[in-house]
Amino acid sequence: MFNRCMSSSRLRHRCRMAACMQVMKSLLDSVERQERIDLKRQRKQETSDERLKRVSQQRLDSLLSKHKDNLRKDILKKRSVLEREIANEIHVRMFLSLLLSS
Numbered sequence: 001m002f003n004r005c006m007s008s009s010r011l012r013h014r015c016r017m018a019a020c021m022q023v024m025k026s027l028l029d030s031v032e033r034q035e036r037i038d039l040k041r042q043r044k045q046e047t048s049d050e051r052l053k054r055v056s057q058q059r060l061d062s063l064l065s066k067h068k069d070n071l072r073k074d075i076l077k078k079r080s081v082l083e084r085e086i087a088n089e090i091h092v093r094m095f096l097s098l099l100l101s102s
Helices: 002-101
Strands: none
16 A cells, blocks of 8 residues: 555656646746847847948948049049149240240
8 A cells, every 4th residue: 555655646746747847848948939039139130230330331431432533523623724724824934935035
């Protein structure tokens, strides 16, 4: 009879242990699932931040490129004006030197 009681108490103990193991496994699975979801959210947020940084950098690069092009055009215009002025000055001096020498 004692063996029978022990076996039934062992059986109950095993059932309790199995139930506890299932609960623990369920809790661990839930925690791991939540950690994976949080990690995905974090990655998505990082990706979003990186995308915003990249778009911002592209805008800045575009503005810089436009500014450089405008500066280059201004420099070319000023250079052209100066070359014309120098050419006119040379023509005037040559004309004056011809007039004075003749």
